[in-house]
Amino acid sequence: MNDPSKLPVAKPPSAKPPLGLVPVLQLLQIPEKCLTILVKDHLPGLETLMPVQGEIQLHHKGTFLEVSAQATAIVTLGCDRCLNQYNHRIALDTTEIIWLEEAEDLGPGDALEREIEFEDLVERISPRGSFDPAQWLYEQLCLAIPPQQLCDLDCDGILVETEVAQPSEPAIDHRWAALAQLKQQLPS
Numbered sequence: 001m002n003d004p005s006k007l008p009v010a011k012p013p014s015a016k017p018p019l020g021l022v023p024v025l026q027l028l029q030i031p032e033k034c035l036t037i038l039v040k041d042h043l044p045g046l047e048t049l050m051p052v053q054g055e056i057q058l059h060h061k062g063t064f065l066e067v068s069a070q071a072t073a074i075v076t077l078g079c080d081r082c083l084n085q086y087n088h089r090i091a092l093d094t095t096e097i098i099w100l101e102e103a104e105d106l107g108p109g110d111a112l113e114r115e116i117e118f119e120d121l122v123e124r125i126s127p128r129g130s131f132d133p134a135q136w137l138y139e140q141l142c143l144a145i146p147p148q149q150l151c152d153l154d155c156d157g158i159l160v161e162t163e164v165a166q167p168s169e170p171a172i173d174h175r176w177a178a179l180a181q182l183k184q185q186l187p188s
């Protein structure tokens, strides 16, 4: 238990290049079966102003992986009301369970069952497979993008066009104007 060679905690747990595939079996060989991956990368498929920053913790718990992430990213979104582009900061803080199961464990006749499980969005990978931090983080960030995109909660929409659409002259009925003139001429 008290092996002195394992005491210094200063040794960074992540000796891997950032966001490379992590073989699940490799997690079993590191102390605490826990790996921290520092993230400072642009993710394929996700346009961000700056590299996504944060970290992912992978914890092998026998039958499943516990994956946590704290990360921030700034994405450019289009406002639903005024159509302008604006920057949105995503602050991700999430934990997910990924079951370690062979896909072949499901019987060949269980296509329907398999479909239902996929609909449930149960994440699973093979115990002998690899975890893809970049793909996982990409999915988490996409889920964190708000479904309604507004540059501002009080966004008034497309202002310029509604102003242009309004008539520039007040509508005056000349017959009433003549009547008003006549009224002024009458002795009070």
Ligand SMILES: [Zn+2]
Binding pocket: 079, 080, 081, 082, 083, 084, 150, 151, 152, 155, 156, 157
């Ligand atoms: Zn807007």
